[in-house]
Amino acid sequence: SDIPTATLGRVVTYVRVLEELEAQNVQQASSGDLARRAGVTPFQVRKDLTYFGRFGTRGIGYTVAVLRRELLRKLGLDQTWNVVIVGMGRLGHAIANYPGASDYQFRNVGLFDVAPDVVGREVRGLTIQHIGQLGPFVASVAGTPRQVDLGLLTVPAEHAQAAAQALAAAGVGGILNFAPAVLQTQDLLVSTPTGEREVTVENVDFLAGMKRLAFYMLGPQAGPTEET
Numbered sequence: 001s002d003i004p005t006a007t008l009g010r011v012v013t014y015v016r017v018l019e020e021l022e023a024q025n026v027q028q029a030s031s032g033d034l035a036r037r038a039g040v041t042p043f044q045v046r047k048d049l050t051y052f053g054r055f056g057t058r059g060i061g062y063t064v065a066v067l068r069r070e071l072l073r074k075l076g077l078d079q080t081w082n083v084v085i086v087g088m089g090r091l092g093h094a095i096a097n098y099p100g101a102s103d104y105q106f107r108n109v110g111l112f113d114v115a116p117d118v119v120g121r122e123v124r125g126l127t128i129q130h131i132g133q134l135g136p137f138v139a140s141v142a143g144t145p146r147q148v149d150l151g152l153l154t155v156p157a158e159h160a161q162a163a164a165q166a167l168a169a170a171g172v173g174g175i176l177n178f179a180p181a182v183l184q185t186q187d188l189l190v191s192t193p194t195g196e197r198e199v200t201v202e203n204v205d206f207l208a209g210m211k212r213l214a215f216y217m218l219g220p221q222a223g224p225t226e227e228t
């Protein structure tokens with residue numbers, strides 16, 4: 001899609017804000033209300049939402065429930081995405097144990113590792129399986145109406161490419177990569193009903209965030225600048 005990454009990031013925040021408003025029984029919200037809670041300008045809110053359609057009425061604002069439902073639908077978050085975690089060390093365990101990581105939109109359905117002392121352990125009702133079982137497991141899930149869409153990659157950097165390869169070979173098309181390694185996506189092909197394509201990778205790195213923050217701490221002139 002042609003939605004800028006920065007816009008997508010902010011729209012995910014607007015959805016969270018809309019959920020908070022709905023929980024507080026707020027039915028109408030202006031772009032100013034959304035902007036204040038999302039930490040952006042009202043102009044930015046209106047501009048970002050134009051990528052998703054025409055919403056809201058001048059002078060009245062947005063109907064919270066309608067805007068939330070429409071954004072969720074367009075973001076593909078009105079359905080459940082099945083998730084597997086590959087690499088059940090410290091980080092894999094932390095994510096698998098985090099209650100908010102598995103809810104309506106994302107559901108952990110399988111946990112995988114290679115270490116004999118890790119395989120077989122149980123985390124929140126799921127037994128950690130050997131990575132060699134990933135292909136058959138995904139195929140078994142695909143046999144039901146649901147399939148495995150996303151993989152969280154929490155293995156050491158030197159094993160990231162091989163583990164990503166296992167995910168792609170099993171048919172998992174989206175990888176959230178936590179390992180500090182650049183995945184070579186041209187080698188990570190997944191078959192889809194319409195042919196082969198490269199897997200989609202999103203990288204998460206809290207240490208990179210710390211490094212940016214350290215730079216900004218050098219002085220007030222070095223604060224983050226708004227990207228457009």
Ligand code: NAD
Nearest residue numbers: 087089090091113114115154155156157159179204205206
């Ligand atoms: P860890 O050593 O505790 O756990 C790694 C696990 O991966 C081990 O259980 C190991 O047996 C397993 N593993 C190794 N190769 C595998 C393979 N091919 N298939 C399946 N499992 C395999 O490491 P950790 O502290 O949990 O960190 C995991 C990764 O996350 C590291 O790459 C680390 O650098 C990274 N990390 C990222 C962030 C972030 O913000 N992105 C934060 C912390 C750690």
